[in-house]
Amino acid sequence: MNRGGVCKADIEKFCKGVQPGQGRIIQCMKQHEAEFSPACKEQIDADKEEAQEFVKACKPDVEKFCKGVAQGKGRIYRCLKANEAQLSPSCQAHLRK
16 A cells, blocks of 8 residues: 555644554544545555455465464565465465555
């Protein structure tokens, strides 16, 4: 996700003072999404679509290599990265984006 550039001003405006970590910035963004600029909203929608494609491409690999790994804090991503050489080509392609 690359919200920093397009959404930076919106994040600074609506989420100023929010301590980064544990999904607090994301939660703040969700609360204020309707107020964000059109360009930022477009980027958020594109990021959501990309995330859905990643989940679809990597779901079998997650079930195979990362079963039992708790979601959140990048644990699934790190598990996939640790098993990258064994992943399906489509998941590898999404992992490298």
